[in-house]
Structure formats: C-alpha cells, structure tokens
Amino acid sequence: MGAGVLETRLIDIGRERFASDVWGRAALLTRGVSDFSDVFSADAVDELISRRGLRTPFLRVAKGGSTLPESSFTSPAGVGATISDQLDDTELWRKFADGATLVLQALHRTWEPVSSLSTQLSTELGHPVQANAYITPPQNRGFDDHYDVHDVFVLQIEGTKRWIIHEPVHQDPLRSQPWTDRRSAVAEAAQGKAYIDTVLEPGDVLYLPRGWLHAAQAQGKVSIHLTLGVHNWTRHALAEHLVEVALAALCDDPEMRRSLPLGVDGPDAEVDAVRERLAAAVLEADTTSLFHRTRRRQGRPAPLGPVAQLAAIDSLGAGSLVRLRDALEPRLEGSRLSTRVGWLDFPEADLWSVRRLLDGEEHLAADLGVELVERLLRAGVLVPAAQ
Incomplete structure (x- = not known):
C-alpha cells in the first residue's frame, strides 16, 4: 500500500519506530515535514468565517484563558432564515483585533482537504480523528496550560507559535478525567522545567499524547495551526463494551432478575453470587459486533452528491x-x-x-x-x- 499520510506528512522517523517508541508515550517534534498549504490556509479561514454561513458550535472564541459566550459573536441570519446563531463576521473581526483566538471546530466536516487528511489518518491509526484550527493574533495566547484527553498532531500552517510542553501530571487520562480536575497540579507542573520549549514554523508538526501539558503563544505575526485530535480507543473502553454485552446477556438469566429477599441487610449476602454470574458472562461476551458498530458511529463516510x-x-x-x-x-x-x-x-x-x-x-x-x-x-x- 506504500507509506500513508502519517509517514509522508506528519513524522520523519518511520511508522514502526513511531508505534514502538512514541505513540502514547512521548511528545515528538518534527521539523519541516510537509507543506500544508494544500490542506488549510488564511484564505480558508476567511472563507469559512465570512462566506459559509457557519453556526455554533463550529466556532468558539477564547481570550485570556477563557471561552467567550456564543452570543457575543453570533447574530440572526437575516430575511428568509430562522437561524439566530450564525457567525457574525464583524463581531469576530473586532474580537480578533482585540487579541482573541478564533477556534474553527470540526473542520473534518466543513473543509474538504482537512476532511480527506483526517479520514486517511484515522484509517491508518485505527482511531477516530477530528480537526480544529486555531487562529491567534500576534503576541497572544488563547488558553492557559492544560492537557487534552486525546492525542494531538499540531500542524503549523502560517506564522509562528511558541509551544511550552511539560510531562503529564496524570498519565493517559480518560475522557472523564479532564485537566480541570487537576487544575492545581497542572499549574504547579507548568512552573517546572519544560520538556519542550520551541517555536513552531510553517511545516513543523508536534505530536502530543493525551495528558501532556501544553500552552502556546503566537509570535510576531498571526499564527494558524491545525490540530488533528486522535480520540483513542483504550482498554477501559473495551472493558465498558465487555460489561455492556455481559449485562445484556444477564437479562436472560432468571436468577439475576429475581428480587432480593425481604429485610435483607444490605447486598453482602448476594454479592458473591452476582460476581460469579457476572464474571461468567464477561468471559462469554463477544464484543466484536458492538466494537465495530461503535467505531462506525464515530466517523462519517466520504461525501455523497x-x-x-x-x-x-x-x-x-x-x-x-x-x-x-x-x-x-x-x-x-x-x-x-x-x-x-x-x-x-x-x-x-x-x-x-x-x-x-x-x-x-x-x-x-x-x-x-x-x-x-x-x-x-x-x-x-x-x-x-x-x-
């Protein structure tokens, strides 16, 4: 099949080495790996915001580490449309000029070249991929130090941006374990020595496993970078599938449907029997179909005219x-x-x-x-x- 987009556009160390030494383990900085002008650009930003009639949540706005309310940059669509939350390009311009970062979300749904790249990467990795773009005015930052609950590939498109990376305070966080749950630990770790402190230039790519702390600030020009978010399948997710299938099977077990005895003093007397039946159901559970159904739901097929x-x-x-x-x-x-x-x-x-x-x-x-x-x-x- 030849090399895919991972090897040709995002890394320069080869797929096997990336899989064994980097994937889910360490941050990786790759310089000048690709020209991304065919994927995204400043012109694409202007077209999406001013001409495509986008609505929230396809865009959010951040300044000083906080996300601004949607009502501050949306307005009604005008005569003939009953849409009240379309992007207001004038308000967005004013906020951008005042130092706010614009975040174009779900670009894998709204911009075909990004959609194509995301789909190819998802197929190669075996994990769902989504894409956001961050457009930051000179000398500004959109978000404080934080970590994501999914892996990311950061593709610098235009301008430059300084990235400061620290090792995790919580390894491999699940989606139910956001950085705000560990806000003080994140703030403390961000004051320590950085694992990476660098300026990304157009064509550079930064890979960050979930949990790695990061903050970024534009330099002397407008910075545009594309983030490909990899929503990792985990062993915990497979365990959830096993339990779901096992519990569905136990619905057909008359003993499991039976009411607990009257006056029972807590469930202790029943726990061993339930644990035994649940363990047996887990051992017999076939999650193949459920796994593939869930995986299919997490992505979309190619466009159809x-x-x-x-x-x-x-x-x-x-x-x-x-x-x-x-x-x-x-x-x-x-x-x-x-x-x-x-x-x-x-x-x-x-x-x-x-x-x-x-x-x-x-x-x-x-x-x-x-x-x-x-x-x-x-x-x-x-x-x-x-x-």
Whole structure:
C-alpha cells in the first residue's frame, strides 16, 4: 500500500519506530515535514468565517484563558432564515483585533482537504480523528496550560507559535478525567522545567499524547495551526463494551432478575453470587459486533452528491465503472455487509461480487452484476468511479 499520510506528512522517523517508541508515550517534534498549504490556509479561514454561513458550535472564541459566550459573536441570519446563531463576521473581526483566538471546530466536516487528511489518518491509526484550527493574533495566547484527553498532531500552517510542553501530571487520562480536575497540579507542573520549549514554523508538526501539558503563544505575526485530535480507543473502553454485552446477556438469566429477599441487610449476602454470574458472562461476551458498530458511529463516510448519484443510476450500464464509497468501514460477516450507512443482506450468489468490491478498486458493473450494482448505488455503498 506504500507509506500513508502519517509517514509522508506528519513524522520523519518511520511508522514502526513511531508505534514502538512514541505513540502514547512521548511528545515528538518534527521539523519541516510537509507543506500544508494544500490542506488549510488564511484564505480558508476567511472563507469559512465570512462566506459559509457557519453556526455554533463550529466556532468558539477564547481570550485570556477563557471561552467567550456564543452570543457575543453570533447574530440572526437575516430575511428568509430562522437561524439566530450564525457567525457574525464583524463581531469576530473586532474580537480578533482585540487579541482573541478564533477556534474553527470540526473542520473534518466543513473543509474538504482537512476532511480527506483526517479520514486517511484515522484509517491508518485505527482511531477516530477530528480537526480544529486555531487562529491567534500576534503576541497572544488563547488558553492557559492544560492537557487534552486525546492525542494531538499540531500542524503549523502560517506564522509562528511558541509551544511550552511539560510531562503529564496524570498519565493517559480518560475522557472523564479532564485537566480541570487537576487544575492545581497542572499549574504547579507548568512552573517546572519544560520538556519542550520551541517555536513552531510553517511545516513543523508536534505530536502530543493525551495528558501532556501544553500552552502556546503566537509570535510576531498571526499564527494558524491545525490540530488533528486522535480520540483513542483504550482498554477501559473495551472493558465498558465487555460489561455492556455481559449485562445484556444477564437479562436472560432468571436468577439475576429475581428480587432480593425481604429485610435483607444490605447486598453482602448476594454479592458473591452476582460476581460469579457476572464474571461468567464477561468471559462469554463477544464484543466484536458492538466494537465495530461503535467505531462506525464515530466517523462519517466520504461525501455523497445526491444529484451525481442519481445520474449514475440513470446512466448505469454494463460498462459503468463503480467503486466502494470511501471511509465506509465495511465489514462482511456471513451474508451481511455492515457499513456506516447501514447494513445489507445478500444471497449466496452475490457474495463473491461483494467481496470483490471490498478491495476498494474500480470495477465494471458487468463484472459484478448490474442489478447488484444498482442496489448498492441506491444504498449509498457504491459511487461512480469518477466521484
């Protein structure tokens, strides 16, 4: 398959070394690894804020370590629209000129080049990826020292920014363990010797595992950086899945549904029996399907144009070229194909063609069966090869 975006655009040490020595373990600074002008830019910032009609929460504004209320930079959309929270570009300009940082959130949903990069990285890592951009005026900082509950790749797009990194005060925090729970420990650690104190320039990339403390300040020009947030799957998350499946199975156990005895003095007398049955249910639990369903829900398939899709169906013939829609997370189990757009059952005669489609290559409709291709086009599983 060749090198992916991790190796070609974000690091320069090779995937295997990154996986064994860096991933989830240490911060990594990579200088001049890529030109990101094709991914994001100052022009993209201006277009998104002033011309795309974005609403909250696609943008937040921060100044002096605090997030400003949404009502201070939104306004009604005007005649013909009953939308009261669209971005007000004039108010945003005033706040930006006054030193506020603009945070464009969920760019993997609103800017195609960022969406493409995020999707590719998510596929390579096996963990969901989202993207935010931080636009900071000269000599300003948006947030105080803090840590994130997900890993990040920081891509410096334009300008420069000084980053001060400290080691964790709480290793590998879960999503339920934000930095605000350890505010005093974070503040104390931030006064110590930095693990990294550097200025990022365009093309530089900084990788931070979750829990690593950081603060950043723009230098002499406007700074734009893109953060790719990796929402890590953890052993704790797998444990949650095991317990969920086990508890669902115990619903069918009459002994577990039985009421506790009258007058019982606390549950102590029942705990051993419950623990034994729960442990047995956990051992028997098959979380494969639940894991993949959850993973599919955490991402979105590649964009689908309804007009182009209908045109592809109307013009479908034996010579039509089609391919699997990108980022579907397809999984064929028996005769059922599960994807991010739902599931389909197939007769035995179609399974050979379905398996061929999963290679992601282009295929002639005649080789797969025109009727099968039409069904999959209508389901949003296949798209015309040119799309």
